Amino acid sequence: MTKRSRSEPTGEDLLATRRKLPIWSARRALLREVAAAETLILTGETGSGKSTQVPQFLHAAGYTEAGAVGITQPRRVAAVSLARRVAAEQACPVGSLVGYAVRFxxxxxxxxPKRGGTAIKFVTDGMLLREAASDPLLSAYSALIVDEAHERSLASDVVLALLKSAQARRRSANGGGAGPLKLVVMSATLEVDTFCAFFDGAPAVQVLGRSHPVEVLHAAEPCEDYLEAVVTTVLQIHQLEPAGDVLVFLTGEDDISAAAAAIEARARLLPATSPTLLPLPLYAALSPAAQMEALAPAPPNTRKALARARLLHTPAVLATNIAETSLTIEGVVYVAYHAARRVDSLLQLPISRAAALQRAGRAGRVSAGKCFRLYTERTFEARPPSCNALLQRPPATPSCNALPCRLARASVDDLEEATAPEVLRRSLSATVLSLLSLGVKDVLSFEFLTPPPADALAAALEASSSHCAPLTTAARSRRTAACSPGCRSSRSTAEPCSPRGAGVSLGRCSPCSACCALFHSPHSHREAADESRLRFRSPGGDTLTALHVVSAYDAASGGGKARGEGRRWAEANFLNWRTLETAVQVRTQLVATARRLGLGDGDGRVPDGVASAAQPLSSEESVELRRALAAAFFLQAAVRRPSGDYVTLVSRQTVSIHPSSALFSRRAPCVLYNELVFTTRLYMRDLTTIEAAWLAEVAPHFFKSGAAAAATGAAPSAGQPRMRIHGGGSFR
Incomplete structure (x- = not known):
């Protein structure tokens, strides 16, 4: 790909651009509101300048004299790109006055800041949680801005609750002289009532207007093949509309590859005089360099470059929307998308109306634009829109409250007002462990923005207590490895094993848990991709399959010394190179944490060979790893019934193996699963085969011998005693 050049704007140009933003004229009124309230709820349309200007307003007003101004973002690419933009506007290098902190x-x-340190710091929600683990008062900050709060991720909801607690403690004598903590919660689309009530009646203000107008066009009729509709729309824009880049939202990486291939193929049939059409991907698994390439502007010096359309995509695994918020993608004038979002490889749900408004706003960031909605206007207008007003207090009784979100499957003819909070639709086990490591003593009474179901929270607490002893100082430091309760337990269980077995459990469980993300199957090479997947398949299940892939990648890349070779090998085998690199980074982080905490062999050493997994596991090491996983995830065990389906040992739910699993056609007698997903039925994903007898051995406090046979309704095999869950009664 040819490297694209661009002329850097001058300081005067940037200042002129800032003054044109809608929020600039409201800055004095906004600062008065911030000064008058400890917490302020700020909403404003996409493109109004909230993410870049509010932290600079606070800095200019003197808030950084008492500490840094922190800004949280839900995604790494947004935190990094915003830090670069604000640094440019402040005429300083990134890492000085303006900086960022994301994972890796x-x-x-x-x-x-008063000693020359960073005054404006962009961080992801997860990184701020890590800071709170060592400093619950967040004393390094004088003000914090929680951006894109409408996304309601688990991390952002926990951050808001911790910030509310930190504010209260800093007001009291326990603040230790840290001073008050200002908080600004902002988003383009926000359920104002929910946030105002959570922060005890905090005031809310709104900023009217986006930078440029956006014309919204709807499909005349519902489309049968949304991918075909996307490709056709992009080509029509390219041929009929004036110069400008195109931003297209798609549901997953496979659709991205298919659309890019179709656009490239059809673009070759265009007349020779037609401008170039260049598809570029943008999704979370891409390398930071590739993401920045997609965000960079096209060359401004030629008509051909100006007319070049860049196809930018975002996968939506559980409503992932990397290009939907905070990012200003230079040159984008046109946005096209369908109403579908993917929450599982077999299930698509409609996006929310809030997300639809966010997507339309992408077209009005740098100039007047158009948004092509590939669904009917009736589909969008089925729900009442949100209110917007010029920096003014919302009415005491808003006329358009957000409607509650359903968690069941729905038709794209029915758009919900907002996406359901993650706390209502995700496992809470990792969140509970995080809260415990943060010193929260009563998790059941923790003040969530939206309280999760009591049974889900109790089950997550039970899972954490089953795996974890009371958290010591060393145990809390394990929080830096960002592991689930199960992964933490698997590391502890592996300590009595051989040094390599301990290291394998220590450094592999977490990065290999998302096996399906390692593979991609482009439509044009589906058969070859399936053959590649079969070559790596392990009879031990998805975790060992992923371990096999990472081991082979280590060998191909020379243990990280020849990354170019490793990338070419990954692409040739239809593997996600970025996911592999992330797995290696996570493994390195886990091993470093283990060495610091003295985990590993009997002398507290982690063998050097663990840092590279080029050697395949022996059969003994495979057993050690699977036993360690059994000790970690015994609450997520399921056994096969004579009928062929499975039943979970704890919840006694009837489940099936997900079609993407390496075990889909094998039907192992007893498995561990990483998660359950519901599409047309309840599926288990990320599976590992185990022996049923191991459960009573690795978790005698929870299981009695014979539970597996009792659960299936089959008679135990010769010499195998029955097994029951303590306090759980019979499975019959």
Whole structure:
């Protein structure tokens, strides 16, 4: 791909651009509101300038004299790109006055701002949680801005609750002289009542207007093949509309590959005089360099470059929307998308109306634009829109409250007002462990923004208590490895094993849990991709399959010394190179944490060979790893019934093996699953085969011998005693 050049705007140009933003004229009124309230709820349309300007307003007003101004973002690419933009506007290098901290990458000065350190710091929600683990008061900050709060991720909801607690403690004598903590919660689309009530009646203000107008067009009729509709729309824009880049939202990486291939193929049939059409992907698994390439502007010096359309995509695994918020993608004038979002490889749900408004706003960031909605206007207008007003207090009784979200499957003819909070639709086990490590003593009474179902929270607490002893100081430091309760337990269980077995459990369980993300199957090479997947398949299940892939990648890349070779090998085998690199980074982080905490062999050492997994596992090491996983995830065990389906041992639900699993056609007698997903039925994903007898051995406090046979309704095999869950009664 040819590297694209661009002329850097001058300081005067940037200042002129800032002054044109809708929020600029409201800055004095906004600062008065911030000064008058400890917490302020701020909403404003996409493109109004909230993400880049509010932290600079606070800095200019003197808030950074008492500490840094922190801005949280739900995604790494947004935090990094916003930090670069604000640094450019402040005429300073990234890492000085303006910095960022995301997983595996950071650039900021740790000194206090008044001593020349970073004053404006962009962080992901997860990184702020890590800071709170060591400093619950977040004393390094004088003000914090929680951006894109409408996404309601688990991390952002927990961050909001911790910030409310930190504010209260800093007001009291326990603040230790840290001073008050200002908080600004903002988004383009926000359920104002929910946030105002959570922060005890905090005031809310709104900023009217986006930078440029957006014309919204709807499909005349519902489309049968949304991918075909997307490709056709992009080509029509390219041929009929004036110069400008195109932003297209798709549901997953496979659809991205298919659309890109179709657009490239059809673009070759266009007249020779037609401008170039260049598809570029943008999704979370891409390398940071590739993401920044997609965000960069096209060359401004030629008509051909100006007319070049860039196809930018975002996968939506559980409503992932990397290009939907916070990012200004230079040159984008046109946005096209369908109403579908993917929550599972077999299930698509409609996006919310809030997301639809966010997507339309992408077209009005840098100039007047058009949004092509590939669904009917009736589909969108089925729900009442949200209110917007010029920096003014919302009415005491808003006329358009957000409607509650359903968690069942729905037709794209029925758009919900907002996406359901993750706390209502995700496992809470990792969140509970995080809360425990943060010193929250009564998790059941923790003040969530939206309280999760009591039974889900109790089950997550039970899972954490089953795996984890009371958290010591060393145990809390394990939080830096960002592991689930199960992964933490698997590391502890592996300690009595051989050094390599311990290291394998330590450094593989977490990065290999998302096996399906390692593979991709482009439509044009589906058969070859399936053959590649079969070559790596392990009879031990998805975790061992992923371990096999990572081991082979280590060998191909020379243990990280020849990354170019490793990338070419991954692409040739239809593997996601970025996912492999992330797995290696997570493994390195886990091993470093283990060495610091003295985990590993009897002397507290982690063998050097663990840092590279080029050697395949022996049969003994495979057993050690699977036993460690059994000790970690015994609450997620399921056994096969004579009928061929499975039943979970704890919840006694009837489940099936997900078609993407390496075990789909094998039907192992007893398995562990990483998660359950519902499409047309309840499926288990990320599976590992185990021996049923191991459960009573690795978790005698929970299982009695014979539970597996009792659960299936079959008679135990010769010499195998029955097994029951303590306190759970009979399975018959």
């Amino acid at each position: 990458d950071e650039s900021f000065d740790r000194r206090p």
